[in-house]
Amino acid sequence: MASLPAPVSRVTPIIWTGSANAGQRHVAEEVPVALVYDASTEAVMMATPADLEDFAYGFSLNEGLISQMEDIRRLDIVPGPNGIEARMWLTPAHSQAMTARRRSRTGPTGCGLCGLDSLEEVLRLRTPIRPSALRLTASDIMAAVTSLETRQPLGDQTRAVHAAGFWMPREGLVAVREDVGRHNALDKLAGALARTGVRGETGAIVLTSRISVEMVQKAAAIGAPVLIAISAPTALALRTAEAAGLTVIAVARHNGFEVFTHPERIVLADS
Structure with missing residues (x-):
């Protein structure tokens, strides 16, 4: 039986920075x-x-x-x-x-x-968000985004994959998965949480990608009440999140973020 390919391969491009030189680069397998x-x-x-x-x-x-x-x-x-x-x-x-x-x-x-x-x-919204006691501060949100930056080994090597993480208050990031597809990374995260018995309502999903309607639907299926992303959402994603009861935080950077739906879960007094 064939073996699984490695997730990363090494290639030798010609690198031009004023002059041409042989170089090396790690690229993500697909x-x-x-x-x-x-x-x-x-x-x-x-x-x-x-x-x-x-x-x-x-x-x-x-x-x-x-x-x-x-x-x-x-x-x-x-x-x-x-x-x-x-x-x-x-x-x-x-x-x-x-x-x-x-x-x-x-x-x-x-x-x-x-x-x-x-x-x-x-x-169709398959799974509205169940009631959750989760509340996040501005410091929590910034910590979640910053933590994800340090937990992307494939991303560090290739600069060509997305990451999805699950962040819990007092515990930090408990799982991170990477993939060339943003949907796949979130599916992998869902599987990792299910296999380790982590309940979605206990934390927030953190993404390196934009928030589209499919990402909202998958987050709702996981049961996470909060979805955080470094990029922006689409209008349909926001309408779906509002109907699902999902808090969407996007454009999350080192110096701030934007709360688009269900802000009642976010405590901004410490900001």
Whole structure:
């Protein structure tokens, strides 16, 4: 059986800075990863070949294909000559639901919103945020953003991947996952949290990417009441976050941030 490729490769570009010189650079690998349920492929994503067990569980949870980890009876990561398969076998009830889902599908799937049946399904909020006692100060938010900067080994090497982290008061960052795809990084984080028993309502998700509607939907599926990003949100993402009860903090930098939705969870007295 083929082995998994390394997540980073080294290349030798010609570097021009007034004159041409041979150089070296680390670049992120990007491979097709097929999410396969009961021997049928549900989606193929271009992803970094690392933390693929987390990816399989997180994608399954965030897309509503399973409701808990135990709904997957077996998971195998199988590399091949053309990519990698994450082969999952579901419990009988979820296997039947997956079969019904495939039969009702009206068209081909895409990579950002995978396996959706209609335009209405794209905009459907699967999981509103449950009540949470989480409150964050301005110092908490800045600490979360700063902490994520120091926990991106692939990003430090390649400058070409996104990161998603989970930050908890008094504990800091408890998990970070990286990937060439921002959706994939958040799915991997979801899987890591589920596999370690960390509940989403206990902390905040921190992203290096912009906040699009899919990122809001995935954050809501995880159950995190606060989503922090260094980049800006889209208008649809904000409308979805408002309806979900999700606090969105974006444009988070060393010198400040912007709170877009549900500011009641943010205590700014220390600022």
